[in-house]
Amino acid sequence: MKKYHCTALLLLLICGSCTTKREIFFADPTIFEEDGTYYLTGTKNREPLGFAVLQSRDLRYWKSPSADTLHMILRRGDHTYGSQGFWAPQILRQNGQYYLTHTANEQTVLTQSDALLGPYRQQDVRPIDDSEKNIDSYLFRDEDGTFYLYHVRFDRGNYLWVAEFDLTTGRIKPETLRKCFAQTEPWEATPNFPSDPILEGPTVLLMRGKYYLFYSANHFRNIDYAVGYATADSPYGPWEKHPGSPIIYRSIVGENGSGHGDVFTGPDEQLYYVYHVHNSAEQVSPRRTRIIPLQLEWNEQKGIYDISVELDGRIVPLEVIRK
Numbered sequence: 392m393k394k395y396h397c398t399a400l401l402l403l404l405i406c407g408s409c410t411t412k413r414e415i416f417f418a419d420p421t422i423f424e425e426d427g428t429y430y431l432t433g434t435k436n437r438e439p440l441g442f443a444v445l446q447s448r449d450l451r452y453w454k455s456p457s458a459d460t461l462h463m464i465l466r467r468g469d470h471t472y473g474s475q476g477f478w479a480p481q482i483l484r485q486n487g488q489y490y491l492t493h494t495a496n497e498q499t500v501l502t503q504s505d506a507l508l509g510p511y512r513q514q515d516v517r518p519i520d521d522s523e524k525n526i527d528s529y530l531f532r533d534e535d536g537t538f539y540l541y542h543v544r545f546d547r548g549n550y551l552w553v554a555e556f557d558l559t560t561g562r563i564k565p566e567t568l569r570k571c572f573a574q575t576e577p578w579e580a581t582p583n584f585p586s587d588p589i590l591e592g593p594t595v596l597l598m599r600g601k602y603y604l605f606y607s608a609n610h611f612r613n614i615d616y617a618v619g620y621a622t623a624d625s626p627y628g629p630w631e632k633h634p635g636s637p638i639i640y641r642s643i644v645g646e647n648g649s650g651h652g653d654v655f656t657g658p659d660e661q662l663y664y665v666y667h668v669h670n671s672a673e674q675v676s677p678r679r680t681r682i683i684p685l686q687l688e689w690n691e692q693k694g695i696y697d698i699s700v701e702l703d704g705r706i707v708p709l710e711v712i713r714k
Contacts, residue, residue, distance in 0.1 A: 418678040419479040421653040440467040464509030541593040548588035584613035592651035607650035614647040682706040
């Protein structure tokens, strides 16, 4: 009997320390870094509605930052706008506060927290601009401290717009609204999934005096969903699309529906792009999360970086689950 109890205890201890690994299924993903730890969140489209977060030190293995299997940084109905369609989050830190922009009910929303891991809430529960539908927000802070909200507005299609943004009031300045550009390139409109023009998923960087706008084109269900970029001398443009686009595309990365992510800085100041791909060649959802290094080569003649991806460094991030 004593031997039996010892064996049972040993098995309990072993099982208690068992872990398993599984792929991560965040669409429209973003990664925020602080003190050498990376925090990943994105669209999950399942209950509980809102946004969950995972953390990692090496970009490959991810876990919940708390004892909760699903650590929610924002929950539907918890002092925040929206009842459905929680998409495309982005985390920003400013003056000791953390801000989360995202889409809900096809409106852009700004929430706030004293802590990186939330909860993110609103004092005044409302969207940023309820004058019309707008989605896929990205807050960019320029060198002079001015904020700009890049986002998508609907007009017989999805188009990228920019406006100056007041972080204190949580409002855009409507008089500054400008459309970034139209659908002009063949790769932005392929026939594999016919749709109105779609340009979405913006990320903006400032490097050596030039503004870089990364964006995705085509319907997300299209196998040709892909990422390209444009450059400008001003946050408002005019934007010049890079002839090397798309830089992330199914023929390059080997998976369908590759797009809508975010740029972040990883170890050794390496730039990465985190994005999603289709679940398989036959199925779109749930979409899988991917990370890939960006290669920057200075083009002296044009005064910009030519950007491509480093396939050998591509990462399939895995969530570590304790059984």
